[in-house]
Amino acid sequence: MKMTEISVRVNGVAMKSSVEPRTSLADYVRETCGLTATHLGCEHGACGACTVLVDDVLTRSCLKFAAMCDDRHVTTLEGLANDPLTDLLRQCFHESHALQCGFCTPGMLMAARDLLRRNMTPDEITVRNALAGHICRCTGYSGIVHAILLAASRLKPDD
Amino acid sequence: MFVADVRLPGLQDIAFVRSGVAHGRLLSVNKPADDRERVFTIDDFDDLNVLEAGPELEAFRQSPYPALASGKVRYVGQAIAACVATTRARAEDLAERVEVEIDELPAVVDAVAAMQPGSPRLFENWADNAFIARTISAGDLNLFSASPMRLKRRFRMNRHATVSLEIRGVVAHWDARLEELVVHLSTQGGHVMRLGLARALGLPENQVRVIAPDVGGGFGGKNRLLPEEIAVCAIALKVGHPVRWIEDRREHLLASVHCRDHHYDLTVCFEPDGTLLGIEGDVHIDAGAYALWPTGSFMEASMAAGNLPGPYRMKALRVNTFTVATNKAPMGPYRGVARPGACFAIERMVDEVAQHLGIEPYEMRKRNLVKRTEMPYVTVAGLKLDTGDYHDSLDTAAKMIDISAIRRRQKERKPGEPRVGIGFAVYTEQSGHGVVEWSKRKSRVVPGYESANVRMLPDGSVNISVGVQNHGQGHETTLAQIAAHELGIDPSQIRIRYGDTATTPFGFGTFASRSIVFAGGAVGVTSRRLAEKIRLIGAHLLQAAPESVRIENGAVLSDSGSVGFGEIARAANIRQEMLPEGMEPLLEFTGTYEPKESAGVFSYGTHAVVVEVDEATGGVKILDYAVSEDCGTMINPMIVDGQVQGGISQGIGTGLYEEIPFNADGQPLATTFGEYMMPCATEIPTVRIAHSVTPALVTEYGVKGVGEGGAIAPPAALANAVADAFRDCKASFNETPLTPRRVWEAAQAAMTRMEAAAETRA
Ligand code: FES
Numbered sequence: 068m069k070m071t072e073i074s075v076r077v078n079g080v081a082m083k084s085s086v087e088p089r090t091s092l093a094d095y096v097r098e099t100c101g102l103t104a105t106h107l108g109c110e111h112g113a114c115g116a117c118t119v120l121v122d123d124v125l126t127r128s129c130l131k132f133a134a135m136c137d138d139r140h141v142t143t144l145e146g147l148a149n150d151p152l153t154d155l156l157r158q159c160f161h162e163s164h165a166l167q168c169g170f171c172t173p174g175m176l177m178a179a180r181d182l183l184r185r186n187m188t189p190d191e192i193t194v195r196n197a198l199a200g201h202i203c204r205c206t207g208y209s210g211i212v213h214a215i216l217l218a219a220s221r222l223k224p225d226d
Numbered sequence: 227m228f229v230a231d232v233r234l235p236g237l238q239d240i241a242f243v244r245s246g247v248a249h250g251r252l253l254s255v256n257k258p259a260d261d262r263e264r265v266f267t268i269d270d271f272d273d274l275n276v277l278e279a280g281p282e283l284e285a286f287r288q289s290p291y292p293a294l295a296s297g298k299v300r301y302v303g304q305a306i307a308a309c310v311a312t313t314r315a316r317a318e319d320l321a322e323r324v325e326v327e328i329d330e331l332p333a334v335v336d337a338v339a340a341m342q343p344g345s346p347r348l349f350e351n352w353a354d355n356a357f358i359a360r361t362i363s364a365g366d367l368n369l370f371s372a373s374p375m376r377l378k379r380r381f382r383m384n385r386h387a388t389v390s391l392e393i394r395g396v397v398a399h400w401d402a403r404l405e406e407l408v409v410h411l412s413t414q415g416g417h418v419m420r421l422g423l424a425r426a427l428g429l430p431e432n433q434v435r436v437i438a439p440d441v442g443g444g445f446g447g448k449n450r451l452l453p454e455e456i457a458v459c460a461i462a463l464k465v466g467h468p469v470r471w472i473e474d475r476r477e478h479l480l481a482s483v484h485c486r487d488h489h490y491d492l493t494v495c496f497e498p499d500g501t502l503l504g505i506e507g508d509v510h511i512d513a514g515a516y517a518l519w520p521t522g523s524f525m526e527a528s529m530a531a532g533n534l535p536g537p538y539r540m541k542a543l544r545v546n547t548f549t550v551a552t553n554k555a556p557m558g559p560y561r562g563v564a565r566p567g568a569c570f571a572i573e574r575m576v577d578e579v580a581q582h583l584g585i586e587p588y589e590m591r592k593r594n595l596v597k598r599t600e601m602p603y604v605t606v607a608g609l610k611l612d613t614g615d616y617h618d619s620l621d622t623a624a625k626m627i628d629i630s631a632i633r634r635r636q637k638e639r640k641p642g643e644p645r646v647g648i649g650f651a652v653y654t655e656q657s658g659h660g661v662v663e664w665s666k667r668k669s670r671v672v673p674g675y676e677s678a679n680v681r682m683l684p685d686g687s688v689n690i691s692v693g694v695q696n697h698g699q700g701h702e703t704t705l706a707q708i709a710a711h712e713l714g715i716d717p718s719q720i721r722i723r724y725g726d727t728a729t730t731p732f733g734f735g736t737f738a739s740r741s742i743v744f745a746g747g748a749v750g751v752t753s754r755r756l757a758e759k760i761r762l763i764g765a766h767l768l769q770a771a772p773e774s775v776r777i778e779n780g781a782v783l784s785d786s787g788s789v790g791f792g793e794i795a796r797a798a799n800i801r802q803e804m805l806p807e808g809m810e811p812l813l814e815f816t817g818t819y820e821p822k823e824s825a826g827v828f829s830y831g832t833h834a835v836v837v838e839v840d841e842a843t844g845g846v847k848i849l850d851y852a853v854s855e856d857c858g859t860m861i862n863p864m865i866v867d868g869q870v871q872g873g874i875s876q877g878i879g880t881g882l883y884e885e886i887p888f889n890a891d892g893q894p895l896a897t898t899f900g901e902y903m904m905p906c907a908t909e910i911p912t913v914r915i916a917h918s919v920t921p922a923l924v925t926e927y928g929v930k931g932v933g934e935g936g937a938i939a940p941p942a943a944l945a946n947a948v949a950d951a952f953r954d955c956k957a958s959f960n961e962t963p964l965t966p967r968r969v970w971e972a973a974q975a976a977m978t979r980m981e982a983a984a985e986t987r988a
C-alpha cells in the first residue's frame with residue numbers, strides 16, 4: 068500500500084512517520100507512537116474512549132486519519148501528565164470514585180478538562196451534556212459527574 | 227495496562243472471517259493462493275479438543291463448539307477462519323480474500339417457536355432444540371386448581387450484550403525458554419480459563435500461563451472461554467511469534483457473550499385480598515447456538531424459575547423451563563444472571579394483581595413480603611433467605627420517593643401534560659454460595675472457595691496474592707482494608723496482587739457477587755494466621771509470654787515494651803537465630819475460605835423510580851431513582867455505592883435501551899453503537915441510596931455480595947412506573963427494553979380498548 072509521509076507533533080515531540088492513508092489517528096498514537104492511554108471502545112465515534120486533542124480541539128481519534136494530522140499538534144492524555152487542570156481532575160476522580168475499571172477514564176478526563184476550560188462553573192446538566200457520547204459501562208456516571216463538579220468548585224480563577 | 231496495550235517483539239494481529247448467515251452447511255473455505263500459510267481453518271488443527279460444556283447432567287445435550295467452524299455455522303458472526311498479518315488492517319484485508327461457501331439452512335430465531343414440532347433443528351442428533359427442559363415444582367400444587375383468583379401474563383426480556391467498554395482481547399506467545407504458552411487474556415478468572423485452554427490445546431496446565439492485566443469490565447461476559455481465544459492460542463503455538471486478537475465492537479455485539487432473552491408465560495394465583503399463593507407456567511431461555519465452557523447458560527432457566535417467588539411468601543411453584551438453542555450468538559452470564567428477568571416477571575405480576583384488585587402496589591408488597599421475624603425463611607423454591615428486613619427496605623424506599631406527592635401530581639395532571647408514574651421492585655441477590663449450591667446446579671467447576679497468599683517481606687511490607695480478578699470492583703482497596711484490620715497495619719503497607727496464574731494461588735475469579743465474601747474471607751482468615759505468628763515472634767523478641775502481648779499499629783506490644791513488624795519480619799525472613807526454638811522461618815501463609823454455610827447469603831433491596839412518559843412519543847424519562855439496600859456489613863461504603871449506581875445503570879440499559887433484535891433470517895440488527903443504544907450521562911440519574919446493615923451470620927465480618935443487585939430490579943421498577951403512569955387505561959408494559967415505540971404501542975392499544983369499552987357502555 069502507498070504510504071503517506073506525515074510530520075506530527077505528538078505531545079510536543081516532533082514525529083516524522085510514514086503511514087498508510089487509512090491508518091486512524093488512534094492506531095497511529097497507540098501503535099506507532101506507543102501511547103496507550105488512548106483507548107478504543109468502539110472505533111466508530113460513539114464511546115469517546117479514544118478522545119485526544121488535535122490543535123487543542125477535542126477529537127475522537129478513531130474517526131480521524133493520521134494523514135489528516137500532518138503539521139498538527141496532537142495531545143494525548145500522556146501529554147497532560149503535568150497539566151495542573153488534568154491533575155486536579157485526576158485527584159477529584161480519585162476522591163469521587165469516578166472510575167471502576169478505568170477504561171473510559173482517559174476519554175472522560177479529556178472531555179472534562181475541555182469542558183472546564185470553556186466553562187469554569189458548569190452546573191450538573193452542563194456536565195452531563197458534555198459527557199453525552201462518552202460511554203462508561205461501570206460507574207453509572209454519577210461519580211464522574213460529581214468529580215467534575217468538585218474540580219470546578221476547586222478551580223481558582225487563574226488556573 | 228490492558229491486553230491491547232501489551233507490546234511484544236514480533237507481535238502480529240489476527241482478524242477472523244465470520245459467518246454472514248445464521249445457519250448453514252459449511253461447504254468450503256478457500257484460502258487465497260498466495261497467502262495460504264497466513265490463513266487458518268479448523269482443518270489446520272487436528273489436535274484441538276472440543277470441550278464438553280454446560281452442567282454435568284445426562285439430560286443436558288452437548289453442542290460441540292469448535293474453535294473455528296466445522297461442518298456447520300450456527301449464528302451470524304461465528305468464526306470460520308483466522309488470518310494473521312502485521313497489522314489488524316492487513317489481517318482484515320486478507321480475511322476479505324478468503325472465500326467461504328455456505329449452503330444456507332432455515333434459521334431458528336424464536337425460542338418458543340423453536341420448541342414446536344417441525345421447527346428446523348440446530349443439531350441433527352437432538353430430538354428437539356432444547357439443551358435441556360426441566361420442570362421445577364414445589365409446594366402445594368393443589369393450589370393451582372383450588373385458587374380463587376388467577377391472572378395470566380406474558381413477559382419478555384429481550385436479548386442484549388454485556389458490553390464491557392474494554393472488549394475482549396488475547397495476546398499469546400510461546401515462551402521458548404520456559405517452554406510455556408503465555409496468554410494475556412481479558413478475563414474475570416485466569417485460573418479457570420487456563421484449565422479450559424490447557425484442555426482444549428492438549429497442554430499440561432503447568433505449561434500454560436494466563437495473565438489478566440487491567441481488565442476493562444466484564445460483567446459476566448469475560449467469564450467464559452470463547453472459541454476465538456482458543457484459536458489465537460492454537461495459532462501462537464504454530465507460528466512461532468506472538469499473535470493477538472483484539473475484538474472490535476462489531477464483533478463484540480455480533481459474537482461475544484449475549485444475555486437475557488427470557489420469555490415468560492405465567493399464571494399467578496392469589497386470594498381476593500391480594501395474598502399471593504403460587505405461580506406456574508413456562509419459561510423459555512433463548513440460549514443461542516452453543517453452550518460456552520465451562521457452564522454455558524443453563525443456570526438462567528433454573529435460577530429464573532427459582533427466583534420467581536422473589537422475596538414473597540408463596541405456597542406453590544410449578545414452572546416448565548426450556549433452555550433452547552437458536553441461531554444466535556451463545557448466551558452467557560451477565561450481571562444479575564437470570565434474576566433481572568425473574569424479578570421483572572414477578573414484580574410486574576405483583577403490580578398487575580394490585581391493579582386488578584385495586585390495591586396500591588406498595589400495599590400489595592407489604593402484604594406478601596417475607597417478614598423479619600420469619601427469617602431465615604425458605605422460599606417455596608428452596609432458597610434460604612437468611613437475614614434482613616424486607617418491609618423496612620420497602621418502607622424506606624417509599625419514604626425516599628414520596629408516593630403521596632406523586633399520587634397528588636397524577637390527580638392534578640391536566641390533559642396534554644406528561645404522564646408521571648411511580649414503580650417499585652424488590653429483589654434479593656444470592657451471594658457467597660459455595661459447594662452446596664454449585665454442586666446442586668451440577669456445575670462443571672465448583673467455585674466453592676477462594677484462596678489467598680499473605681506474605682510479609684523482610685522489611686515488614688505485605689504482599690497478598692488472590693485468585694479473584696479485580697475488573698473494577700476495587701479489590702485492592704477492600705482486600706487491603708481487611709488485611710490491615712487483621713494485621714494492625716495501615717492499608718498503604720499492603721499490596722494486593724491478582725491476575726497471573728504464575729504468581730497467584732488458584733482461585734475461581736470474580737463473578738456471582740462472590741469476591742468480598744470468598745476472597746475477603748480468605749484474606750481475613752489467612753491474615754489472622756500471619757498475625758498470630760507475628761505475635762508469637764514478637765512475644766519471643768520481647769521475652770514476654772505470648773498471651774500477654776497484643777498487636778497494635780504495626781507492632782507487638784507487651785506491658786513493658788514493643789517491637790515493630792519490621793524487626794519481626796527481619797527475624798522471620800533473614801535472621802532465623804532470633805526466632806523461637808523450633809519455629810519455621812518465613813512469614814507466609816496460603817489459605818482458603820468458604821463460608822460456614824454454603825447455600826448463600828442474600829442481599830436485598832427495594833428500587834423505587836419515578837418516570838415521566840411522553841404520550842406522543844412513548845419516550846420515558848427518569849425523574850427520580852431511590853434505592854434502599856442491605857448487603858450486610860460494608861467493608862467500603864463508597865465502593866458499595868459505586869456498585870449499586872453502576873449496576874442500576876446497567877439495569878436501566880436492560881429496561882429502557884439495550885437490545886439486539888434479529889430478523890427472520892437470524893440477522894442481528896444492532897451491530898454498532900449506532901443501533902445498539904447505550905445509556906450515557908444524560909440518561910442515567912444519580913441514584914439516591916439508603917443503606918441498612920444486617921450482617922450475615924455465616925460469613926466473615928457479616929458481609930454479603932453486592933455486585934449484581936443493582937442490575938436486577940431496574941427493568942421491573944421502570945416497567946411498573948410506566949404502567950403506573952397509564953393506570954387509568956390499564957396499559958401493560960411487559961417487554962423490555964421499553965423503547966418509545968413499545969411504550970407508545972402498548973399505551974395506544976390500551977387507550978383504544980378503553981375508548982371501545984366506553985362506547986359500548988354508551
Ligand atoms: S473508540 Fe473512538 S469513539 Fe469509541
Ligand code: FES
Pocket residue numbers: 165166167168169170171172202203204205206391442443698
Ligand atoms: S470505569 Fe469502566 S467503563 Fe468507565
